[in-house]
């Protein structure tokens with residue numbers, strides 16, 4: 001069932017997008033009608049104008065889904081499932097001819113030969129200008145000047161079409177002719193024998209396999225491009241081998257090489273001081289470097305490449321016409337640079353690279369949510385959210401620290417003369433504190449999400465139970481306020497994550513460190529909100545309570561606490577949000593479980609789907625928390641602001 | 644049950660930051676007999692609330708003392724109940740929980756308490772509203788709850804600081820009758836502060852007009868209207884020629900004081 005859903009996600013998306021689009025249009029229609037109806041009996045600024053309006057929420061959400069589908073290429077995959085495979089074949093042709101194009105003014109503005117000639121000439125100019133200031137004798141300087149001039153001649157000779165060797169000329173002409181032929185093949189369209197191979201048809205669909213896009217062609221048009229790209233790659237290989245070794249240069253080159261060698265020897269033989277020796281050597285080396293480069297024969301006369309250039313342009317035109325409708329699909333539905341082939345695989349480029357398709361996110365989420373960790377479910381051998389039997393003893397041990405047993409009066413038992421041990425109460429207490437007793441098991445939640453939730457909830461509970469009373473006392477007592485205010489205000493302004501490295505070192509990377517970090521966050525927020533609430537209580541209410549006979553403690557819990565409740569609940573709401581944010585960041589810093597941990601691993605392997613899944617999980621949990629708090633606030637303090 | 648006695652009462656506020664002093668009360672002397680009802684009038688800022696707070700025990704006087712019988716007042720106590728201008732109800736509690744707040748805090752038997760709550764809600768005319776949240780009540784109803792909450796403790800003295808100030812004319816009149824009724828039936832000593840001269844005349848068996856800077860008792864009256872108001876219609880009393888005469892006299896007096904204050908500023 002799951003496999004089937006996963007394999008057919010494109011088809012499912014196709015159906016869903018139609019529904020989403022229908023909902024989008026329908027919600028706009030309803031919304032417009034409602035707006036027209038209501039415009040009559042509401043004035044601008046009336047708060048009633050913000051009530052209701054769910055249809056606009058539908059518009060917003062569906063618009064978001066449609067945009068998501070579009071920019072993640074979810075829509076193109078749903079309706080043109082083979083387009084990526086075909087574009088991949090086109091990309092193969094692009095990749096194949098790219099070495100030829102690199103020599104031509106197609107991607108760049110100039111012929112590569114032009115750039116080479118200009119760059120080398122410029123460097124020669126520099127060398128010549130430098131020469132007078134260098135520690136060479138006048139005779140040497142003259143020789144070197146001549147040498148540079150001769151090297152410059154090499155460039156001129158290579159650039160002259162008349163000097164070109166017959167062989168190089170023929171080979172370039174051959175390349176052009178073959179490229180033109182190839183264009184012809186593309187223009188002729190697929191022939192009868194261009195059918196996709198069985199292996200190609202057996203490939204996983206777009207997005208379901210590990211290389212996103214199936215690489216073997218699955219359509220006749222794809223096969224055409226694939227075949228053409230193979231030939232094109234051969235042609236490019238041949239093109240790469242062509243060198244423009246001009247006959248006129250041969251003698252000159254031997255001569256230049258000998259003269260450079262002579263200079264090198266002279267440098268070695270002479271006894272110069274270190275700086276002079278270095279300067280002389282560096283200069284000769286620079287001259288030699290440029291000479292060696294020109295020795296490669298990579299400078300062609302521009303006229304010689306013109307034919308190849310027009311042949312490539314013709315091939316591009318042929319490719320465009322052979323792509324036909326595919327180009328429209330690419331331009332309209334694949335925002336970004338399209339599909340690129342690199343080495344062994346084709347990849348989506350642009351927004352689709354980092355924005356996973358909606359159905360893929362659901363599929364990834366389903367895979368993670370599968371609690372069957374043995375068979376690929378969960379993440380890193382741990383489920384996302386599930387339950388497990390947990391020994392009660394472990395839970396008890398969590399709450400009883402070992403030192404309770406240590407400070408219990410008496411000694412731990414020692415083994416007796418018969419070599420056995422007779423445990424005393426102190427030993428039994430230690431067994432409890434360490435969870436070494438059998439108290440049966442209870443089902444407990446388990447998994448990455450639960451681990452994250454658990455940390456937040458424990459920290460929040462501790463923060464509330466310690467922070468609220470302290471805050472209340474700070475709101476009513478000069479001692480509490482003055483004593484604790486500086487302590488809290490000293491640590492609170494420090495961003496929690498700045499504490500993280502320290503806390504994680506002290507408490508370890510397990511739960512304790514994170515819980516303590518979150519506790520610090522929640523505690524400060526709860527103290528401040530409870531304090532604000534307590535100090536905001538009306539004096540007349542306190543006085544009324546006093547004259548009705550309540551004592552201080554009763555006033556604290558029956559007047560000041562309820563009065564501070566709105567602030568406290570708002571504080572909890574804020575603390576939940578901040579804790580959640582801090583936790584995820586802390587989990588990214590260190591740890592082996594939790595939502596933040598998943599995202600951190602996903603980040604290091606650039607698994608964008610997983611990153612988005614974790615982001616969505618966090619968003620949804622945050623939303624659930626907040627809705628819960630809003631509900632709680634509505635239920636517990638309907639009297640807020642009514643006193 | 645005993646007399647409420649103020650002896651040479653003086654109250655000077657000192658601003659803890661600037662050290663500036665405000666003499667809110669000087670040399671207040673009076674004895675309020677058991678079961679008497681006293682209305683206090685005076686221009687704004689003349690120290691009426693301060694006087695009440697001192698008697699209630701919320702702030703200690705800087706000189707002199709207040710006695711209830713032989714007992715010198717040193718803090719808030721159950722023998723003096725207070726009704727504030729704006730209810731000061733606990734809005735998170737229902738009407739019944741507000742009314743039984745005192746008994747609950749004292750740990751009284753719940754059944755007995757429930758009976759008392761019934762009784763007092765009945766007296767203030769709120770029967771059946773026990774479970775209503777107080778924030779859903781109208782202003783007049785809230786003041787009745789405040790009254791019941793104070794009366795359930797059976798204080799000897801009831802102190803009221805402009806309890807009817809925020810109510811509309813009609814509700815106010817009904818509440819005035821209610822206060823008189825309670826006064827007559829329970830025989831409690833009542834001290835009521837008000838801004839309304841008519842109200843002071845109607846409710847005050849005795850009436851103090853206070854003068855400002857420093858706050859002191861400027862003139863004292865003994866009036867028959869409170870006794871009459873128990874049986875007669877309050878509206879008729881207001882047309883009594885003597886009532887009108889005293890009213891005009893006091894209005895002029897307060898008017899002059901206000902003029903003086905304005906002139907001095």
Ligand SMILES: Nc1ncnc2c1ncn2[C@@H]1O[C@H](COP(=O)(O)OP(=O)(O)OP(=O)(O)O)[C@@H](O)[C@H]1O
Pocket residue numbers: 656657665666667685686687688689690691692693694
């Ligand atoms: N806590 C305080 N600190 C300093 N001065 C105070 C304080 N409370 C009251 N006062 C001053 O004491 C004087 C009397 O104030 P009080 O509130 O008793 O007046 P009042 O007669 O009740 O006025 P109103 O009719 O407007 O309620 C005023 O001048 C006021 O500024």
Ligand SMILES: [Mg+2]
Pocket residue numbers: 691692693
């Ligand atoms: Mg006042």
